[in-house]
Amino acid sequence: MSAILGIVVTRLIIDHFGIDTYAQYILLVGIAGLIPFSDLGLTAAIMNAVAGADDPRRDNNLRLVLVSCLRLLAGCCVTVVSVALILYATGLWPTLLGSALTPETGALAATLCLAVFGFNLLIAFGQRILAALGMNVVVVLLSALQTPIVLLALWAMIQLGAGGGYIAVASYLATALISGLAILIAARMISPMLGSALRGAVDRKVKGARVFNTAWPMLIQMIALPIAMSSDRLVLSLVGTVSDLTQYSLANQIFSPVLAVVTTAGFALWPVFAKARSTGTRAPVSPGKMSLVFAGAAALAALILAAASGWLSEVASGGKIHLDAPLLWAFGVFIVLQSAKYPFGMYLTDASGLRFQAFFILGMLPVNLGLTITLIPALGAVAPVLGSIIGVLFFQFIPNWFLVRRRLAALDARTLEKHVTASTEVDA
Structure with missing residues (x-):
């Protein structure tokens, strides 16, 4: 709605x-x-x-x-x-x-x-x-x-x-x-x-x-992420044309409700993972499985929106703004990647996990922004989305997935060790 x-x-x-x-x-x-x-x-x-x-x-x-x-x-x-x-x-x-x-x-x-x-x-x-x-x-x-x-x-x-x-x-x-x-x-x-x-x-x-043991790494993310990903309109305004800005903005408006739903659903996982972390147990939901669910739902939504984009752009702009297929597909891929990485990011919300994410996001900043500025003259409105896709994939999704796998393996090992110790004490 x-x-x-x-x-x-x-x-x-x-x-x-x-x-x-x-x-x-x-x-x-x-x-x-x-x-x-x-x-x-x-x-x-x-x-x-x-x-x-x-x-x-x-x-x-x-x-x-x-x-x-x-x-x-x-x-x-x-x-x-x-x-x-x-x-x-x-x-x-x-x-x-x-x-x-x-x-x-x-x-x-x-x-x-x-x-x-x-x-x-x-x-x-x-x-x-x-x-x-x-x-x-x-x-x-x-x-x-x-x-x-x-x-x-x-x-x-x-x-x-x-x-x-x-x-x-x-x-x-x-x-x-x-x-x-x-x-x-x-x-x-x-x-x-x-x-x-x-x-x-x-x-x-x-x-x-x-509070700053968790606040400062979150602060770094909140500074770097918008510059890397949410500054697209500003960069298009400064480097591109008004046409680039309006095309990007309309496409973003069409697809952003999917991200809003994903963000809300993702934040619901934060307290679940935080509670499990405080008790030293596995969460009732798996971040890996939730990543697949999020990505699948986002892919379905992106396909529907891409198919309806012609009608939506006509309704929104009266035919004054046209959205090309490359821009629509780029936004679709971006939405799926963003959705897939969210559960892993919510799992890593303790102080050390936030620090880990912050350092990689700092690395993403020059790559994303540099690609956007470099590609705008050739690709127009598609350039910022392409830069965001590369940044999210290599500096968020892959690193977060790797660390979550390591943490879950370590948690399982500790749990197994406790069970073995408890069984040994009972036998003794």
């Missing part, structure tokens, strides 16, 4: 405000993908603490983790909002975002988007708490509200005759609203934990828990 409504949003923007406004909308919506590192990777510490707690309502370690994270997130909020205001005051937004930013509304719209994003950091971890509690269905339902809210705001703008330059701001406000609902539900589910942590965060006498 979100995918269909997203197509409707695209069509309304193009019909009522034009291709240039659509290009700016897509570019500004992508800002959040470029700076997810703004929370310093603290959600990893929160998820592990919630998943590992026997009673999240009263667990002291969870309280101290939340105290530390709330303090740090407040600093992140101030930093992001300050950067937004500085970029606006100095007139640097057009230099930073390129030609897709319209002169009339672009700078102010970008400032408002980034400011709302900054304030949202204070409450965005609510969805992670819900996921760690096993309430993934609630997270999915809340996330499904995003596109309907944007569509409602867009309809209101059209009816009121307002300009379309600030449509992206509505998307960020919708995200903030969803985060607000999630944090309210999470606070109720672990009550009185969140209130206690908030009081501790403002009390300078309370010393928080150590």
Whole structure:
């Protein structure tokens, strides 16, 4: 449903405000993908603490983790909002975002988007708490509200005759609203934990828990991954053409709902693997089997979307944007690879596993970005997707699969040793 409504949003923007406004909308919506590192990777510490707690309502370690994270997130909020205001005051937004930013509304719209994003950091971890509690269905339902809210705001703008330059701001406000609902539900589910942590965060006498052992490798991933993979729109805006940007953006819009579902399902595995890790046992689900399931489901979805892409692009752009077969196939392969590597990544969410992933992602960064910049003149919109495919395959899927296999083998060996020792003691 979100995918269909997203197509409707695209069509309304193009019909009522034009291709240039659509290009700016897509570019500004992508800002959040470029700076997810703004929370310093603290959600990893929160998820592990919630998943590992026997009673999240009263667990002291969870309280101290939340105290530390709330303090740090407040600093992140101030930093992001300050950067937004500085970029606006100095007139640097057009230099930073390129030609897709319209002169009339672009700078102010970008400032408002980034400011709302900054304030949202204070409450965005609510969805992670819900996921760690096993309430993934609630997270999915809340996330499904995003596109309907944007569509409602867009309809209101059209009816009121307002300009379309600030449509992206509505998307960020919708995200903030969803985060607000999630944090309210999470606070109720672990009550009185969140209130206690908030009081501790403002009390300078309370010393928080150590969080950067898991946060810093997650931070590296959150810095490197967007630069390597989510900067495609920005690179196309700077190196390619507006046509390249709009083709890539529409194809991404068609296929991205599959990744959204995979991401949500993948996060549901995090607390399962974290709980098994804390008890030293095998998880009830195998990361290898889940990888095959994820890849198979993604392949089926990609084939359906590729087959329907002609109709979807016609509905979305009124025939103004044409998607070539190489771009569609490239996105399909990328979706399958991303889906296949997700369970392995969720299995490696302890401190050492996150460090392992972080180092490989740092290696992926120059390869992916270099390929994208080099290939855009020849391949256009396909270039960023091809760079992402190579990066994910050689720097995420293969290394993560190898380490997970080693860990599972070591776990089985320890389990067998315990059984042998126990049997020997009984016989004695």
